[in-house]
Amino acid sequence: MAHVSIIGxxxxxxxxxxxxxxxxxxxxxxxxxxxxxxxxxxxxxxxVPYGAVADIVARRAEQLAGKVVVDITNPVDFATFDxxxxxxxxxxxxxxxxxLPGSRVVKAFNTTFAATLTAGTxxxxxxxxxxxxxxxxxxxxxxGIVTAGGLRAVDAGSLRRARELxxxxxxxxxxxxxxxxxxxxxxxxxx
Amino acid sequence: MAHVSIIGxxxxxxxxxxxxxxxxxxxxxxxxxxxxxxxxxxxxxxxVPYGAVADIVARRAEQLAGKVVVDITNPVDFATFDxxxxxxxxxxxxxxxxxLPGSRVVKAFNTTFAATLTAGTxxxxxxxxxxxxxxxxxxxxxxGIVTAGGLRAVDAGSLRRARELxxxxxxxxxxxxxxxxxxxxxxxxxx
Numbered sequence: 001m002a003h004v005s006i007i008g009x010x011x012x013x014x015x016x017x018x019x020x021x022x023x024x025x026x027x028x029x030x031x032x033x034x035x036x037x038x039x040x041x042x043x044x045x046x047x048v049p050y051g052a053v054a055d056i057v058a059r060r061a062e063q064l065a066g067k068v069v070v071d072i073t074n075p076v077d078f079a080t081f082d083x084x085x086x087x088x089x090x091x092x093x094x095x096x097x098x099x100l101p102g103s104r105v106v107k108a109f110n111t112t113f114a115a116t117l118t119a120g121t122x123x124x125x126x127x128x129x130x131x132x133x134x135x136x137x138x139x140x141x142x143x144g145i146v147t148a149g150g151l152r153a154v155d156a157g158s159l160r161r162a163r164e165l166x167x168x169x170x171x172x173x174x175x176x177x178x179x180x181x182x183x184x185x186x187x188x189x190x191x
Numbered sequence: 192m193a194h195v196s197i198i199g200x201x202x203x204x205x206x207x208x209x210x211x212x213x214x215x216x217x218x219x220x221x222x223x224x225x226x227x228x229x230x231x232x233x234x235x236x237x238x239v240p241y242g243a244v245a246d247i248v249a250r251r252a253e254q255l256a257g258k259v260v261v262d263i264t265n266p267v268d269f270a271t272f273d274x275x276x277x278x279x280x281x282x283x284x285x286x287x288x289x290x291l292p293g294s295r296v297v298k299a300f301n302t303t304f305a306a307t308l309t310a311g312t313x314x315x316x317x318x319x320x321x322x323x324x325x326x327x328x329x330x331x332x333x334x335g336i337v338t339a340g341g342l343r344a345v346d347a348g349s350l351r352r353a354r355e356l357x358x359x360x361x362x363x364x365x366x367x368x369x370x371x372x373x374x375x376x377x378x379x380x381x382x
Contacts, residue, residue, distance in 0.1 A: 088280035122381050156366065181345075190314035190379050
């Protein structure tokens, strides 16, 4: 049994909480502005927009030491909607990992819209959570939580693949914003 | 009725030729080493590996002027399998467009494996060709050929989105090479 802390109570935080609970694991849901409540989970999901991550990381770095920290952000430049705000050869996940050297940082959930997490399917396929990171045990722990919750989990590779996951997330958001796909659709992973 | 020239007779060139023919459009298929035969299509697909593009572009730049040129490449660094060989903030398509200022260059077909082009489906979804480029008419012409061939076409945005399409293509290839997905699967686009 895993205990998961989710920081952020928006649509993604709520959807991830539902997936975790569905698998019989326990959830602690914290508001993004809550700086006082300690995180008790072994796995901590930062379910907040990219712009809110740095402050949480700065305030909670000590608490997050040793834990699996899950970055779900898509660092889209919402002013131009034409690029990401992280360096072209980097990722939000790489920045977070650098800021939390004592944590086991992975990328996940940024390529699945909230609606497909709660539905459990996208089109005719099970919703697939792509996970990238350098810590194999951390990825396996998260994959176990995801599959217990009825979704598919796929190891997408090392932390460097977070860059491609963020490109995929950005593309998916831009397609939905441009009404080429619905927010209930997106990229399905066909095995 | 469109007339399409395809340079490259590998699995992708053959699969694209099949899609074009299925839609009642005509195809001219040229070997990548063929420097003599003129291209007669209004749409020209460069169905060759990234490393072979520069030579074709250099030899055929005049012939390609005014035409819709389709870049399908995934410029993966196959030595490391850990990045693309194009600049992190650029794309193969941007390089080709710069080398062919008189042509109407679009990105397409790099996110669909050959098997899903010929099958017409990926999982339970119609195979979707994502098209990026700055010339709306060129994208529409290619989309018409793709949909006539029984596939779905989605306008993925400007030429700058070729970067994200190449990230998606790289990720998909790396998942297949790592046996996380099959070469008959990949990313389906759920509308």
